[in-house]
Amino acid sequence: MGLEQFKNRNGTPGYIYFQAEEKPKSGWEAFKRVAKISLKGELFVGLWVVLREMLKRGNSHTVQYPAEKMPIAPRYRAIHRLLRLVESGSERCIGCGLCEKICISNCIRMDTKIDENSRKEVTEYSINFGRCIFCGYCAEVCPELAIVHGGDYENASEQRAHFGLKEDMLTPLDTFKANKQKEFPGYGALSDDADTFVKKTPLAY
Amino acid sequence: MNEEMAIVIATVIKAVVVLAVVSAMAGFATYIERKVLAFMQRRLGPMHVGPHGVLQLIADGIKLFTKEDLVPQHAIKPIFKIAPVLAPLTAFTAMAAIPYFPQFTLFGYTVKPIISDINVGILFVMGVASVGMYAPLLAGMSSTNKWALLGAARTVIQLLSFEVVSGLALLAPLMLIGSLSLIDINDYQNSGLSSWIVFKQPLAFILFLIAGFAETNRTPFDMIEYEAEIVAGYGTDYSGMRWGLFFIGEYANMITISFLVSIVFLGGYNSLWFIPGALAILIKISFFVFFFLWTRAAWPRVRPDQLMWLCWKVLMPLALVNILITGIVLV
Numbered sequence: 372m373g374l375e376q377f378k379n380r381n382g383t384p385g386y387i388y389f390q391a392e393e394k395p396k397s398g399w400e401a402f403k404r405v406a407k408i409s410l411k412g413e414l415f416v417g418l419w420v421v422l423r424e425m426l427k428r429g430n431s432h433t434v435q436y437p438a439e440k441m442p443i444a445p446r447y448r449a450i451h452r453l454l455r456l457v458e459s460g461s462e463r464c465i466g467c468g469l470c471e472k473i474c475i476s477n478c479i480r481m482d483t484k485i486d487e488n489s490r491k492e493v494t495e496y497s498i499n500f501g502r503c504i505f506c507g508y509c510a511e512v513c514p515e516l517a518i519v520h521g522g523d524y525e526n527a528s529e530q531r532a533h534f535g536l537k538e539d540m541l542t543p544l545d546t547f548k549a550n551k552q553k554e555f556p557g558y559g560a561l562s563d564d565a566d567t568f569v570k571k572t573p574l575a576y
Numbered sequence: 577m578n579e580e581m582a583i584v585i586a587t588v589i590k591a592v593v594v595l596a597v598v599s600a601m602a603g604f605a606t607y608i609e610r611k612v613l614a615f616m617q618r619r620l621g622p623m624h625v626g627p628h629g630v631l632q633l634i635a636d637g638i639k640l641f642t643k644e645d646l647v648p649q650h651a652i653k654p655i656f657k658i659a660p661v662l663a664p665l666t667a668f669t670a671m672a673a674i675p676y677f678p679q680f681t682l683f684g685y686t687v688k689p690i691i692s693d694i695n696v697g698i699l700f701v702m703g704v705a706s707v708g709m710y711a712p713l714l715a716g717m718s719s720t721n722k723w724a725l726l727g728a729a730r731t732v733i734q735l736l737s738f739e740v741v742s743g744l745a746l747l748a749p750l751m752l753i754g755s756l757s758l759i760d761i762n763d764y765q766n767s768g769l770s771s772w773i774v775f776k777q778p779l780a781f782i783l784f785l786i787a788g789f790a791e792t793n794r795t796p797f798d799m800i801e802y803e804a805e806i807v808a809g810y811g812t813d814y815s816g817m818r819w820g821l822f823f824i825g826e827y828a829n830m831i832t833i834s835f836l837v838s839i840v841f842l843g844g845y846n847s848l849w850f851i852p853g854a855l856a857i858l859i860k861i862s863f864f865v866f867f868f869l870w871t872r873a874a875w876p877r878v879r880p881d882q883l884m885w886l887c888w889k890v891l892m893p894l895a896l897v898n899i900l901i902t903g904i905v906l907v
Contacts, residue, residue, distance in 0.1 A: 405890070421616040434618040517829040 421517040445553075448505045449524040451498055454517055454554070462549050464518035466491040470509035470518055478502035479509060496537040500526055519554075590691045594671055602827035607633050609869050616873035643816035646683060651813065652718040659715035660818040663825025666708035669831060674835050675699040675759050677854040678845045688837050690759070697758040698746065701836060702739075705791060709735045711825060712793075712800055716810035727809025730880055731844045734790055737887035738797075740789035747871035748902040749781045749840060762844035774841040779898045781841045783891055788833040790883070793826060795872040829840045834864035 395401040397433035424430060430568050434441055441450075482495035510519050518540075526533075542552045607622070614621030622629030637868065647653055674697070675690040695701055695747025709731055750756065752773065753764045765771045774781045790797040801809035811819055838844060838860035845853040878886065 414875060420868060421870065424618055425612065425615040430615075430618050431620050432618045433623075435620070437622060485638075559834045 396495050402409065417449045419538055443522050443524070445522070446520070447524070448507050448510075448520040450526055450535065451509070451540055452512065452521040453496070453537065454519060454552060455542050455544075455547050462493065462541065463515045464493050464496070465515055465517070466493045467514065469512045469514065473508045473509060473512045475506060476502045476504050493537065496540075498535045498540070499532055500535055501528065501530070501532040516554075578690045578883060586685075586687075586829075587691060589743060590689070591672070594676075594691060595668060597644050597859065598668065598671060598825060598828055598831060600823050603633050603637065603821060605827045605830065605865060606636070606823070606899075608865075609872075612672075612866065613873050614868045616870075624731050640817050640820040643717065645818065646719070646813070648719060648813050650720045652720070655714050655718035656813075657818075659711050661769040661812065662703070662714065663708060663711035663822045664826035664828060665825075666704050667710065667825045668706040670701045670708070670832050671828070671835075673700045674756065674841070675762060675845065676835070677857065678847075680854075687905055693757070693759060695722065696756045698756050698761065698836070698840070700752070701758075702742065702746070705829065705832060706739055709823065712810035715814065715822070718722045719810070721812050723807040723812045725809050726806045727812070730806075731810065733884060734793070734797065734800060738787045738790035738827065741783055741887055744892065744899060745780045745783035745787060745866055748898050749777045751899070751902055751906060753841040756865065758839055758844075762839050762846065765843045769843070770839065772843040777898070777902070778885065781837075781893060783898070784841070785837060786891065788837060789868070789871070792829045792833055792868070794830065794868050796875045796877050797883060799877060799883065802877055810861045819903045830865060830868055831861065834861040834868075837864055888889065 395404050414540065455461065456463050467481075468481060471479045471481055478499040480495070480497050480499075481493055483491050483493050486492040490537075505520070507520060513519075546552060588598050610632070611621040612831055619831075622632040623636045625631040631907070647656060671692055672691040675688070675693070677689040679686055712731045716724040716726075716731065719725070727789070749761075753761050755764075760771075765773060786803065789795075793800055799805075799809075806812075811822055814822065822838045835857075838857055842860050845857040847853040848856050851859070
């Protein structure tokens with residue numbers, strides 16, 4: 372195979388050339404072109420378009436931010452929330468520490484102890500929102516769906532490091548009792564038919 | 577009190593009233609401009625200062641007055657400082673020969689709402705408005721800034737190109753009327769809608785309107801302060817109230833041109849049907865001020881070479897043909 376086909380620089384087969392408007396050759400053609408452009412009325416189309424937009428009522432796209440807010444998606448990845456168990460209302464977090472391990476910006480710290488019922492209890496749980504990049508790995512890795520992302524995105528702070536503590540993120544008990552703890556369907560959440568997949572342990576036989 | 581004294585006092589009062597009212601209108605026009613542009617671009621515009629942002633004007637005024645007055649180190653300081661004063665100075669001087677309203681009677685005195693009725697009124701207005709081009713020219717040249725200098729150069733281009741068109745466009749209606757006094761021009765059109773000069777000289781009307789846009793540096797001919805090419809043109813180095821003076825001058829010029837077009841072509845302050853004369857001219861100038869804003873939202877800017885092409889190769893020949901035809905018809 373020779374190199375001829377690679378040296379051909381006169382275009383590729385199948386290449387479609389743009390047919391640009393031909394330049395006027397004579398003065399009379401140039402004049403006709405100017406007259407055509409001038410009398411086309413494009414300027415008035417522009418005027419009409421902006422006037423129409425001005426006269427429409429409620430045509431504004433402005434969101435007056437602090438007073439009005441855009442609705443955000445239910446699974447928006449903003450400030451984390453810690454959820455409670457649906458039946459008992461106790462914390463879902465079992466203190467496994469997976470979120471702490473997987474966190475790529477090292478911003479989650481937790482402290483656990485064995486409580487009087489010999490169960491693991493989370494005593495301290497904090498997220499440094501100054502470091503958090505809101506990647507969502509913690510929510511993804513959580514085996515109990517205990518840590519999820521909420522829609523609270525106004526987290527400006529006076530300091531670079533500012534911490535969300537367990538009390539801030541955990542669903543308050545009265546909110547929980549009023550059945551206001553929100554969970555959304557989709558990836559990472561319990562599916563609607565989750566109950567049918569539950570298998571009884573051998574002890575039940 | 578002798579008669580001369582009375583004329584002096586009346587003139588001073590008229591001058592102060594015109595200065596105050598036009599400055600206020602110019603300030604308010606900035607608010608209107610921001611709102612109209614916002615609505616045309618599906619925005620809300622100023623909303624926070626006062627109900628629907630009407631007090632934005634006061635907030636802007638306080639801001640401009642209290643801002644630090646910067647003079648660049650290498651600027652030619654006397655010229656740099658005097659240039660912004662020229663803009664409103666010439667704009668308001670041009671207004672001296674404009675009759676605003678029909679004459680009326682106040683406390684037994686007959687008031688002519690014109691500061692000085694000179695018999696070359698329209699020449700005076702056009703001439704002083706052209707001198708107004710010195711403001712951006714001197715500002716741009718004294719700033720010792722590349723962009724400001726380019727803005728100043730463009731000012732000269734614009735002046736040379738469009739003064740010819742506006743002068744020639746005005747010549748044809750003036751040939752019909754046979755007077756340069758704006759009051760005579762107005763009285764020429766006092767027999768209803770059909771006597772308006774716009775119907776006799778439609779081409780001159782369009783040419784003069786286009787030239788008016790260029791004289792006031794409004795879009796589509798605001799290339800002397802085109803942000804995308806030359807930052808802010810002649811005003812790059814100005815801040816605070818010095819910049820504010822340019823702004824007042826620009827809006828005062830807009831109002832002057834609106835009055836001029838209304839008086840020369842659209843019947844001026846003659847009453848029309850049931851509309852009294854004062855209201856008629858207010859409606860006309862309001863429309864033209866709105867038209868200035870309207871085109872700003874709708875039309876793109878032209879390049880300087882396109883502007884010169886438009887002016888010398890299209891508008892000036894048209895104006896000359898118009899004068900020729902008018903002359904043939906008159907003879």
